[in-house]
Amino acid sequence: xxxxxxxxxxxxxxxxxxxxxxxxxxxxxxxxxxxxxxxxxxxxxxxxxxxxxxxxxxxxxxxxxxxxxxxxxxxxxxxxxxxxxxxxxxxxxxxxxxxxxxxxxxxxxxxxxxxxxxxxxxxxxxxxxxxxxxxxxxxxxxxxxxxxxxxxxxxxxxxxxxxxxxxxxxxx
Amino acid sequence: xxxxxxxxxxxxxxxxxxxxxxxxxxxxxxxxxxxxxxxxxxxxxxxxxxxxxxxxxxxxxxxxxxxxxxxxxxxxxxxxxxxxxxxxxxxxxxxxxxxxxxxxxxxxxxxxxxxxxxxxxxxxxxxxxxxxxxxxxxxxxxxxxxxxxxxxxxxxxxxxxxxxxxxxxxxx
DNA sequence: GTTAGGCTACTCGGATAGCCACTGTCCGAGTAAAGTGGG
DNA sequence: CCCACTTTACTCGGACAGTGGCTATCCGAGTAGCCTAAC
Numbered sequence: 001x002x003x004x005x006x007x008x009x010x011x012x013x014x015x016x017x018x019x020x021x022x023x024x025x026x027x028x029x030x031x032x033x034x035x036x037x038x039x040x041x042x043x044x045x046x047x048x049x050x051x052x053x054x055x056x057x058x059x060x061x062x063x064x065x066x067x068x069x070x071x072x073x074x075x076x077x078x079x080x081x082x083x084x085x086x087x088x089x090x091x092x093x094x095x096x097x098x099x100x101x102x103x104x105x106x107x108x109x110x111x112x113x114x115x116x117x118x119x120x121x122x123x124x125x126x127x128x129x130x131x132x133x134x135x136x137x138x139x140x141x142x143x144x145x146x147x148x149x150x151x152x153x154x155x156x157x158x159x160x161x162x163x164x165x166x167x168x169x170x171x172x
Numbered sequence: 173x174x175x176x177x178x179x180x181x182x183x184x185x186x187x188x189x190x191x192x193x194x195x196x197x198x199x200x201x202x203x204x205x206x207x208x209x210x211x212x213x214x215x216x217x218x219x220x221x222x223x224x225x226x227x228x229x230x231x232x233x234x235x236x237x238x239x240x241x242x243x244x245x246x247x248x249x250x251x252x253x254x255x256x257x258x259x260x261x262x263x264x265x266x267x268x269x270x271x272x273x274x275x276x277x278x279x280x281x282x283x284x285x286x287x288x289x290x291x292x293x294x295x296x297x298x299x300x301x302x303x304x305x306x307x308x309x310x311x312x313x314x315x316x317x318x319x320x321x322x323x324x325x326x327x328x329x330x331x332x333x334x335x336x337x338x339x340x341x342x343x344x
Numbered sequence: 345g346t347t348a349g350g351c352t353a354c355t356c357g358g359a360t361a362g363c364c365a366c367t368g369t370c371c372g373a374g375t376a377a378a379g380t381g382g383g
Numbered sequence: 384c385c386c387a388c389t390t391t392a393c394t395c396g397g398a399c400a401g402t403g404g405c406t407a408t409c410c411g412a413g414t415a416g417c418c419t420a421a422c
Contacts, residue, residue: 001252001261002404003173004366008265011286027394036270040369047396060375061393076289080173089173093180098208101327103320113312114183117248121300128293140285148279155273174365176405199355212408219357232414233354 006045009037010083018071018134025064030160045083052082062162077129090118178217181209182255190243190306197236202332217255224254234334249301262290
C-alpha cells in the first residue's frame with residue numbers, strides 16, 4: 001500500500017493557502033517553488049482540490065488559488081479523498097464465490113466478513129483523518145515554531161503574494 | 173491508495189488453512205483452484221506469509237502449507253504487513269525543508285505535523301486490523317452460515333486435503 | 345522376504361516478462377491588465 | 384483629458400509520454416515416495 005506523493009503536496013499547499021492574509025492569492029508556480037516540486041504536476045492535484053471545492057481558482061493574469069472554505073471546515077480526509085479518489089483501498093473481488101462448484105449467489109447476499117473487517121479498519125482511518133482540520137495543523141505548527149518558520153513564510157509572501165483586486169473598498 | 177489483490181487472496185488462504193482439521197496440509201495449487209486465482213501468483217504471497225512465520229511449508233511431494241501459529245494468534249494486520257510490506261502508506265518527503273532559502277536542519281528536528289497526523293491515522297487503521305484475528309473471522313462466517321458453506325468446504329477438503337504422514341502414533 | 349539404492353514425480357522457491365497507475369510534462373482555452381488610438 | 388478597443392501576456396485546464404510497482408508466469412532446487420534389484 002502506498003499513497004501518492006501528491007497527497008503530501010496537496011496538504012502542504014492547502015496549509016499555506018490557509019495562512020494567507022485577507023483575500024490573498026498564490027499562483028501554482030509560487031506554490032511549486034515554495035515546496036520545490038514540479039509546477040505542472042502540482043497543477044494536477046490543485047485541479048483535484050478545485051473540483052472538490054476545497055480551493056477556488058481565480059483565472060487570468062494575477063490569478064491563482066485561495067481556499068474555498070475556512071480552514072476549520074477542511075479536514076485531512078477531504079484532501080486525501082480529493083487527490084486519491086473516494087474508493088476504498090480494499091476492493092473485495094468476491095473470490096469466495098469463485099472456484100469449483102460455487103454456491104448460488106443468494107448465499108452471498110451478506111457482505112464478505114473479510115471485506116467488512118477491512119472496511120471497518122479503513123473507516124477508523126478515515127475518522128482519524130476527518131478529526132484533523134487544517135486549522136489544527138496550523139495551530140500545531142505555530143505552537144512548535146519560535147518565529148523562524150513564520151518569518152520565512154512572510155518573506156516568501158512578500159515576494160509572491162498577490163491581491164485579486166486593488167480592493168477599493170478599503171480606505172488607505 | 174490501493175491495496176494489492178494479493179492481500180485478499182492471502183487472507184482467504186489463511187482462513188482456509190485455519191479451518192483444516194488436525195495436521196492437514198493444502199497445496200498452493202489446491203488453494204488457487206478453490207479461490208479461482210492463478211497458482212503461480214498465489215505462490216508469491218504464500219512465500220511472503222511463510223517468511224513472516226504465519227504459515228509453514230512442508231516441502232516435497234504431498235507437501236503444502238499449514239498454519240505456523242494458532243488462528244487466534246494471527247491478526248489481519250500480520251497478513252497485511254507480510255504481503256504489503258511494513259512501510260507506512262504515507263511517506264513524508266520533507267518538502268517543508270525544500271524550496272528557496274531553506275532553514276537550517278536543526279529547525280526540523282521535530283517530525284512534520286502533517287506526517288505525524290497521517291501516521292496517527294494509519295496507527296488507528298493498524299490497531300483496528302490488529303484487533304481482528306483469524307479465529308474471529310471464522311467465528312463470524314460460521315455464525316452467518318446455515319451449513320452450505322461448511323459443506324462445500326468439506327467436500328473440497330475430501331478431495332484435496334492431505335496428511336503429511338500416516339501418523340502411526342494415533343491408534344485406529 | 346527384506347532392505348538398500350536409485351529413480352521419478354511432485355512440491356515450493358526465486359528469477360523473469362507484461363501491464364496499469366502514478367509521475368512528470370506539454371500545449372491550448374480563457375481572461376484581466378496594459379497599451380493605444382480616437383473622440 | 385477621457386474612453387473604448389486591441390493587443391498582450393499570463394493563468395489555469397486538459398491531453399500526452401516515461402517510469403515504478405503490482406500482476407502474471409516460467410524454470411530450477413529440493414525432497415518424499417515408489418520401483419527395482421540384490422542379498
